[in-house]
Amino acid sequence: MMYRQFILSWNMDGLVTCGFVEGEISYLQERYKKPIVIIDDYDTDDLDNCINVRLEDKKAAYEMTKYVIGCGHRKIAFLADNNINLDHQRFLGYCQAMEEAGLSGSEDHFLKIRSGNRGEQDNLEELYEKSFAYTAVICASDYYASMLLNALQDKGRKIPDELSITGFDDVEYASLVRPALTTVRQDIQEKGRVAVDMLVKMLEGRPEEAETLVVLPTRMIIRDSVKKINYE
Template identity: 45%
Template sequence: MITIKKMAELLGTSTTTVSNVIHGKEGEVSPVMVEKVKKLIEEYDYVPNRNARNLASNRSGIIGLAMKASENKYDNFVKDPFAGELIGAVERYVRAKGYFTMLYVSSDIGEIISSVSSWNVDGLILLGMQKEDGELLNQKMKKPMVFVDAYFEDVSFDYVNVGIDDRKGGREITEYLIQSGHQKIAFLADNCMGVDYQRFMGYRDALTSAGLPWNEDNFIRLRPSGADMSLILSQAYDRARDFTAFICASDYYAAFILNDLKDRGMKIPEELSIVGFDDNVCSRLVRPALTTVHQDVTEKSRITVEKLFHIINDEDYGANFEQLPVFIVERSSVRKMQDVLYLTDEY
């Protein structure tokens, strides 16, 4: 393959001139020479040596994306629409910067740190991390890092995080159900940490503000078992008659539960209203389509990548904590209880 030096020799010019044309700095080169260099590039099908360029700038040209996912919940975390959208968006924005993305998924933070430490990356994006994970990463990793959806309380180190207002989302979707006439509302999630905890606390806030009673039985702790959803679906079915509405901590669970309950003969939303969180493809594929809390995962990914590159380049990256807005998307999975009561009274 022809080199910049060889092209310069053939054209009787300097390597700097050829390099300027290759890297788009044509304003520093005469139009005649620009055309000559471009013709030579096309003739020899020249491809820039990215490794050499990165070596010269002391950069690897690689961004690491590490995700911690519960082995009990997923046999393949990337199948989750939220994870898939985030990975795809991060890769696209990283590629637009002229970089490559390396992905690592594990349920073991020690394994993640050990593997990622061996990568020659310029920065890291981290998803699914709890407080203790963040503390270990801060101790072991000396690379620029940006977390996604992290809630680290009472830690002694500074960290950068991009997320959404999960608590507000949980509160607003609960208020929506209450305004629709529901009082017996359950919250379903497979944990009560981080993101799901914030969504749960928003649910509690709304119940308290409305003067509605709450007890621990209103939180249905789902027990995932990899790809086998049967236990989760049975848990939901066993409690479905105790409530008029389910709030699921994700569209992923809401869609599975909605379909299963319909298969078992329940009418949705006439007998049970179901809402989700995320507004991903699951919410639009099921019937009735899910009312849910919208978050812009692609925009979250874009901001995450931008912040990381600002840190890498020692530039101002703005606030340490970026919180994107959420809003309710109303579809067909919620019964308006007061409308039904009104029509009955009228009759």
């Protein structure tokens, strides 16, 4: 891949990465030989000279699912575009909360969403049909929650009266869509600040001050996209 050549040829002292696919960080670490700080990754904890900065993804999804269950929902799905890395951790949190409540939270209830390709419209049509089997959907991001919310409302489904939807991230538009999204808030600026701070400590020869793993807290934000129901 072209970015490999750029990274290995640029005269950089260190690197902060985000969004790399599985295996790419290992490839770079073997050849780059300089400090790397990795944001939002679960596949690189054992690499030398690397620091991970991420969220309490599993815990946050667990708490959100517990909240939705506490609102009376029992038929709850999980939606993401994949089941790897941080989305997998969020799915595990959903599964844990469902299992503790004696509910089914297996991959049978994992809804896959696609975006940015020719199959997007067919996928949204499929999700519309599947949505009738549930009263709530836990989404792995605000982006996908908003996609689902808009697609279902365009076809006449009433949110949250007929289906509750939650997001993750609390991006700016999470409070602007209607209904406003109940979601998990993360501090993206703090994540970037911590990543740079850890890298600087390594570059300045203070590795003992740089934690190999930094897990940042999240906070649940309750808005209007989850309805309390009486489950029968």
